[in-house]
Amino acid sequence: MTGPWHVANAALKEEVQATLDKFYPNLIFQVRGDTASVVGTFPVMHDNVVIDRFAILMTFPNNYPDDLPVVREIGGRLPWILDRHVNLNGTLCLLVPDEWFILAEDQSFAAFMAGPVRNFFLGQALVEAGQEWPFGERQHGHRGLIDAYEEMLGVNGRDTILRYLTSLQRHEIKGHWECPCGSSQTVRRCHLDPLRALQKKISPKNARRMFERIQPILKAV
Numbered sequence: 711m712t713g714p715w716h717v718a719n720a721a722l723k724e725e726v727q728a729t730l731d732k733f734y735p736n737l738i739f740q741v742r743g744d745t746a747s748v749v750g751t752f753p754v755m756h757d758n759v760v761i762d763r764f765a766i767l768m769t770f771p772n773n774y775p776d777d778l779p780v781v782r783e784i785g786g787r788l789p790w791i792l793d794r795h796v797n798l799n800g801t802l803c804l805l806v807p808d809e810w811f812i813l814a815e816d817q818s819f820a821a822f823m824a825g826p827v828r829n830f831f832l833g834q835a836l837v838e839a840g841q842e843w844p845f846g847e848r849q850h851g852h853r854g855l856i857d858a859y860e861e862m863l864g865v866n867g868r869d870t871i872l873r874y875l876t877s878l879q880r881h882e883i884k885g886h887w888e889c890p891c892g893s894s895q896t897v898r899r900c901h902l903d904p905l906r907a908l909q910k911k912i913s914p915k916n917a918r919r920m921f922e923r924i925q926p927i928l929k930a931v
Contacts, residue, residue, distance in 0.1 A: 877897075
C-alpha cells in the first residue's frame with residue numbers, strides 16, 4: 711500500500727462512506743492530513759429501535775483494514791476504568807482484535823459497526839440502566855488477552871502460548887520439530903495434525919501479529 715489507506719484504496723473509502731450514509735447519518739467521515747476518522751453520534755439499536763446514543767470519535771490506522779480503528783467515547787459518559795471496558799487512555803476495549811481477524815467471517819466496516827461497536831455501546835447503555843453486561847465479560851486488561859489466546863489456540867499457560875505462536879508463524883509445520891505443547895516429543899509423535907489444523911485457522915501472518923502483541927505483555931507480567 712502506498713500512502714494511507716483512504717488514499718491508496720478508493721473502494722474501501724467508498725465502502726466506509728456508503729455504510730455511514732446508509733446506517734449512521736449522524737456520523738461524519740473526515741480526513742485531516744494523513745489521518746482519517748469518523749466523528750458524531752452513534753445510535754444504539756436494539757430490536758430495531760434506537761435506545762440510546764453515544765458521542766464517539768473513531769480513528770483509523772493508516773494501514774486499515776490490517777489493523778482496527780481506535781474508538782473513543784467523547785461525550786464524557788463513560789469513566790476511564792477497566793470495569794467499564796475503557797482503557798486508562800480513554801480508548802474503548804471493544805474486543806480482542808485477533809478474535810476479529812481470525813474468527814469473524816465478515817470483516818467489513820459495516821460488520822464492525824454493527825457487531826463490536828454496537829455490542830459495546832449496547833452493553834454500556836444496559837449497565838447504566840442497572841442491568842448486567844449482556845454478552846458475558848472477559849477478565850480485564852492483560853488477563854483477558856491471555857484468556858482469549860488460550861481459547862483460540864486450545865492451550866493453557868503463557869510459555870505454551872508463545873511456543874505455539876512461534877510454530878504457527880512458519881509457513882509449514884515440520885514433523886521433526888519439538889512439539890510446542892511442552893512434551894519434549896517431536897511434533898510428528900505428538901500434535902502434528904492438530905497444529906496443521908490450527909494453522910488453517912490462524913495464518914502465519916495472524917500468528918506473527920498475535921506473537922508481537924502478546925510477547926511484551928507476558929514479559930512484563
